[in-house]
Amino acid sequence: MAVVTDQVTLTVDGQSVTVAKGTLILDAAKKLGIEIPIFCSHPKMEPVAVCRMCLVEVEKMPKLQPACAVYVMDGMVVRTRTEQVQRYQNGVLEFLLANHPLDCPICDKGGECPLQDQTYTYGPGASRYDFPKKHFDKAVPLSDKILLDRERCVLCWRCTRFSAEISGERELALIQRGKDTIIGTFNDQPARSEYQGNWTEICPVGALTSRQYRFISRPWDLDRTATICPGCSMGCNVHADARHNRLGRFQARENLAVDDGWLCDFGRYSFPSFQREGIERPRVRRDGRLEEVSYEEAMAAAAQSLRRAGPATAGWASPAATNEELFLFQRLLREVLATPHLDHGRGRGEAATALEPDDAALPIADLERCDHVLLLGGQAVIDAAPVLHLRLFKSERKGVRVHRVDDARAALEAVPAEAQAVGIVSSLGRKPEVDSLQGKLARKVKGSVRRLLVPDGPNGRGATDLGFGPGRGPGYASLDGKAGRARPDWEAAGVRALYLFEASPLHDFQASGEEREWIQRLETVVLQRPRPSPLDDLAHVILPGRAFVEKAGTVTNMEGRVQRIRPAIDAAVVRDDWKILQGVAQALGADWRYRDPDEVFADLSRAVPAYRADRIGERALWSERA
Amino acid sequence: MPQTELLETALEEARAAGYIGRNVLGSGFDVDVLLHRGAGAYICGEETALLTSLEGYRGEPRLKPPFPAVKGLYGKPTVVNNVETLATLPHIVRNGPDWFAAMGTPTGKGTRVWCMSGHVNRPGNYELEMGTPIRELIYEHGGGIWKGRSLKAFQPGGASMMVLLPEHLDVGLDFDAIAKAGSMAGAGAMMVMDETTCIVDVARRLVKFFEHESCGKCTPCREGTYWMANLFDRIEFGEGKPGDPDLLLDMGYNIDGRSFCPLGDASTWFPRSVIKYFRDEFEQHIVEKACPFRGEREAVA
Numbered sequence: 001m002a003v004v005t006d007q008v009t010l011t012v013d014g015q016s017v018t019v020a021k022g023t024l025i026l027d028a029a030k031k032l033g034i035e036i037p038i039f040c041s042h043p044k045m046e047p048v049a050v051c052r053m054c055l056v057e058v059e060k061m062p063k064l065q066p067a068c069a070v071y072v073m074d075g076m077v078v079r080t081r082t083e084q085v086q087r088y089q090n091g092v093l094e095f096l097l098a099n100h101p102l103d104c105p106i107c108d109k110g111g112e113c114p115l116q117d118q119t120y121t122y123g124p125g126a127s128r129y130d131f132p133k134k135h136f137d138k139a140v141p142l143s144d145k146i147l148l149d150r151e152r153c154v155l156c157w158r159c160t161r162f163s164a165e166i167s168g169e170r171e172l173a174l175i176q177r178g179k180d181t182i183i184g185t186f187n188d189q190p191a192r193s194e195y196q197g198n199w200t201e202i203c204p205v206g207a208l209t210s211r212q213y214r215f216i217s218r219p220w221d222l223d224r225t226a227t228i229c230p231g232c233s234m235g236c237n238v239h240a241d242a243r244h245n246r247l248g249r250f251q252a253r254e255n256l257a258v259d260d261g262w263l264c265d266f267g268r269y270s271f272p273s274f275q276r277e278g279i280e281r282p283r284v285r286r287d288g289r290l291e292e293v294s295y296e297e298a299m300a301a302a303a304q305s306l307r308r309a310g311p312a313t314a315g316w317a318s319p320a321a322t323n324e325e326l327f328l329f330q331r332l333l334r335e336v337l338a339t340p341h342l343d344h345g346r347g348r349g350e351a352a353t354a355l356e357p358d359d360a361a362l363p364i365a366d367l368e369r370c371d372h373v374l375l376l377g378g379q380a381v382i383d384a385a386p387v388l389h390l391r392l393f394k395s396e397r398k399g400v401r402v403h404r405v406d407d408a409r410a411a412l413e414a415v416p417a418e419a420q421a422v423g424i425v426s427s428l429g430r431k432p433e434v435d436s437l438q439g440k441l442a443r444k445v446k447g448s449v450r451r452l453l454v455p456d457g458p459n460g461r462g463a464t465d466l467g468f469g470p471g472r473g474p475g476y477a478s479l480d481g482k483a484g485r486a487r488p489d490w491e492a493a494g495v496r497a498l499y500l501f502e503a504s505p506l507h508d509f510q511a512s513g514e515e516r517e518w519i520q521r522l523e524t525v526v527l528q529r530p531r532p533s534p535l536d537d538l539a540h541v542i543l544p545g546r547a548f549v550e551k552a553g554t555v556t557n558m559e560g561r562v563q564r565i566r567p568a569i570d571a572a573v574v575r576d577d578w579k580i581l582q583g584v585a586q587a588l589g590a591d592w593r594y595r596d597p598d599e600v601f602a603d604l605s606r607a608v609p610a611y612r613a614d615r616i617g618e619r620a621l622w623s624e625r626a
Numbered sequence: 627m628p629q630t631e632l633l634e635t636a637l638e639e640a641r642a643a644g645y646i647g648r649n650v651l652g653s654g655f656d657v658d659v660l661l662h663r664g665a666g667a668y669i670c671g672e673e674t675a676l677l678t679s680l681e682g683y684r685g686e687p688r689l690k691p692p693f694p695a696v697k698g699l700y701g702k703p704t705v706v707n708n709v710e711t712l713a714t715l716p717h718i719v720r721n722g723p724d725w726f727a728a729m730g731t732p733t734g735k736g737t738r739v740w741c742m743s744g745h746v747n748r749p750g751n752y753e754l755e756m757g758t759p760i761r762e763l764i765y766e767h768g769g770g771i772w773k774g775r776s777l778k779a780f781q782p783g784g785a786s787m788m789v790l791l792p793e794h795l796d797v798g799l800d801f802d803a804i805a806k807a808g809s810m811a812g813a814g815a816m817m818v819m820d821e822t823t824c825i826v827d828v829a830r831r832l833v834k835f836f837e838h839e840s841c842g843k844c845t846p847c848r849e850g851t852y853w854m855a856n857l858f859d860r861i862e863f864g865e866g867k868p869g870d871p872d873l874l875l876d877m878g879y880n881i882d883g884r885s886f887c888p889l890g891d892a893s894t895w896f897p898r899s900v901i902k903y904f905r906d907e908f909e910q911h912i913v914e915k916a917c918p919f920r921g922e923r924e925a926v927a
């Protein structure tokens with residue numbers, strides 16, 4: 001009896017390959033290392049087979065078949081490099097180029113352009129098209145972020161499909177028909193999507209370009225650094241591309257578990273705020289005036305003042321600081337200065353709610369595997385981590401019911417008792433509501449209920465895990481009754497000295513007017529920060545440090561994934577923040593001898609075993625999921 | 627009365643008589659017929675483009691499979707039939723299949739309506755038994771070539787079909803026979819051309835029609851029909867180059883069978899067939915740097 005399997009065996013260019021049913025010829029060939037050229041096909045979008053670049057011979061089929069849209073069948077015989085295929089590949093490229101402006105010398109895509117590459121590999125050397133080219137509008141503003149060159153467009157439908165299938169916004173469409181077909185927005189309205197930068201990455205030509213990157217560089221002149229987006233707690237993986245030590249762009253660096261290959265525009269286009277303009281030296285206030293000094297002098301001055309305040313010192317760190325820095329900073333505060341007053345909450349309005357490990361119990365990618373997801377807070381949660389929307393939309397397309405609700409009662413009602421896997425996604429600020437909702441849901445539904453809370457900043461999660469708050473030590477260790485006070489209560493707690501550690505212009509201290517007045521009255525304000533800050537006026541010691549894109553270390557995203565960041569631009573003589581923190585601790589008498597952030601991580605890992613050096617890139621292993 | 631009004635009236639009558647609507651003739655079966663006006667795009671004759679357009683989107687063909695019978699209008703199984711089929715059905719139902727099958731040829735049974743246009747004395751729609759010789763259609767029913775002229779060529783099946791010549795007049799109006807002669811019966815639209823016709827210009831106009839009707843979805847059709855139209859323009863207007871006919875043939879190779887749907891494929895059939903039969907006329911255009919028929923045609927007009 002024949003064995004029924006889900007596997008299919010076929011041959012491609014004479015080589016046999018076995019793949020799952022439902023595989024496209026394109027992917028079966030890829031498995032054999034056989035490349036079939038494509039333009040319109042995209043692994044995350046439905047096949048449309050419009051560019052006709054990928055046509056191959058399939059035995060028993062009279063016409064050439066699009067490898068990007070035809071599924072394999074048992075016994076299929078595919079040929080990708082026959083005379084017929086190659087002659088046609090010449091032909092289709094000649095068609096695509098017939099009315100292409102060939103302005104590669106001034107096109108941002110030049111050097112990383114699939115149309116260029118495939119023309120070299122598969123195309124004719126010369127064109128027989130000797131008519132004047134069709135002309136379309138160039139540099140059409142689709143929004144304040146994106147320009148469209150309609151002459152360069154090869155009408156591959158990737159951008160329109162992104163807009164329909166990936167972001168679900170349907171902002172881009174094909175307009176007109178035949179030779180007049182163009183891409184555009186409805187009635188030429190400016191595009192409003194928060195995901196437009198992705199269009200430029202999937203466009204296989206230089207038709208869609210980012211205004212920010214226009215005419216900035218050739219790809220081969222860029223220094224590429226694999227790092228993490230500084231934008232938020234999603235922790236999307238990026239390539240930071242710099243030229244001559246200036247950031248030129250962020251590009252997606254696909255991590256299927258986190259970003260699925262996409263970025264939001266807030267994160268993608270945030271890089272200019274990290275550009276360093278000139279090098280600063282440390283300063284110390286003497287007789288009311290800030291004077292430039294060496295790092296050693298500044299650190300000594302900071303130490304001297306902090307020693308005076310001792311336990312009456314409070315320390316604030318940005319939720320964009322690295323785990324290594326946060327670990328050292330909390331040691332400096334707790335062990336060296338013996339103060340319990342630590343916080344990383346921004347703004348003074350509300351006390352920062354402390355996270356628990358369970359707030360990251362639902363991994364981002366698992367949203368696709370829930371049957372119901374409650375987005376408690378709706379768009380406000382998405383605004384805090386925009387790429388989450390793409391994951392939720394993808395989940396919805398797979399059949400997950402996503403309920404966008406603002407009210408916990410409605411949320412409870414939305415989920416039926418038969419639900420198998422329920423996810424709650426919300427922002428950290430709504431933790432109390434989420435906790436009680438989760439309890440009620442756990443009693444109501446059959447299946448599991450997990451939650452994912454979005455903390456503030458690219459390392460808000462790490463800051464809590466490492467105990468950078470008043471209530472818990474590293475790894476949620478109990479402080480045995482020696483808990484400190486949160487930022488809103490520092491004045492009342494009699495704090496006399498403040499050590500502020502900023503790490504990113506996107507996630508700075510943000511003092512209210514009232515808070516500024518209080519800070520002004522303090523006897524000591526040490527300010528470690530990457531760039532001039534509105535707090536400079538109030539500082540007694542300014543220690544220039546590095547910004548998120550200038551340093552090495554790790555940060556932890558909302559789901560507890562510990563990821564490496566790497567310096568994309570060289571901040572030269574500006575000292576690494578971990579070194580400054582160590583310097584201040586040493587000046588206060590501590591015997592710290594870390595040589596690099598990895599050594600700090602090794603120590604951190606002893607205090608917080610969930611963080612392991614051999615698991616960087618993975619989610620931290622808290623006991624309940626070890 | 628416009629056709630849609632006729633159809634609406636017919637539907638109202640049918641509804642009043644209880645043939646359509648709820649509980650058809652007391653059978654407990656509900657069926658209704660909705661008349662939807664297209665806007666005239668040729669591509670919407672392609673069955674999936676028709677469905678896409680019915681759903682309110684741009685008229686563009688869809689990827690097959692899934693075929694409409696599996697996943698059609700709004701994703702539901704859908705049968706797509708043309709008017710010709712639907713118009714034939716009542717007669718078969720009324721008179722029986724034997725009556726229908728008794729007409730025509732073994733390979734093409736029954737009758738078909740031929741829509742004849744062009745240089746005949748009596749253009750119009752003629753319903754003839756399958757297999758009737760083309761000569762009878764043109765010369766008896768159509769009253770022969772107008773103005774006492776002689777026949778140069780005809781296109782038997784609609785805008786995309788290959789040209790046929792006077793030597794093919796005795797071919798029967800039947801799918802197989804026309805295919806054997808090198809063309810296709812297609813939609814049954816017969817276009818007749820007299821001796822003063824510039825065949826290059828006919829091909830030019832037809833290619834321009836396809837260029838205009840191409841939905842623009844796929845590269846070969848969108849770019850190829852535009853390029854072919856440019857080539858035909860320059861040949862017809864005296865700027866053709868000696869390699870142009872071969873370039874057109876090569877372009878046909880790169881469009882036909884490579885396009886997303888038959889519109890692109892079919893745009894190449896007529897031009898390629900006229901290059902086959904009338905290459906000398908192309909060469910005449912190119913060498914003389916003018917259309918040899920222009921003067922004559924103006925005199926006619």
Ligand code: SF4
Nearest residue numbers: 153154156157159203
């Ligand atoms: S703009 Fe780019 S992505 Fe969009 S259809 Fe044109 S070539 Fe494709």
Ligand code: SF4
Nearest residue numbers: 229231232236267387
């Ligand atoms: S979602 Fe957050 S991490 Fe991802 S690109 Fe946007 S700002 Fe950056």
Ligand code: FES
Nearest residue numbers: 049051052054068
């Ligand atoms: S990649 Fe297959 S048709 Fe475009």
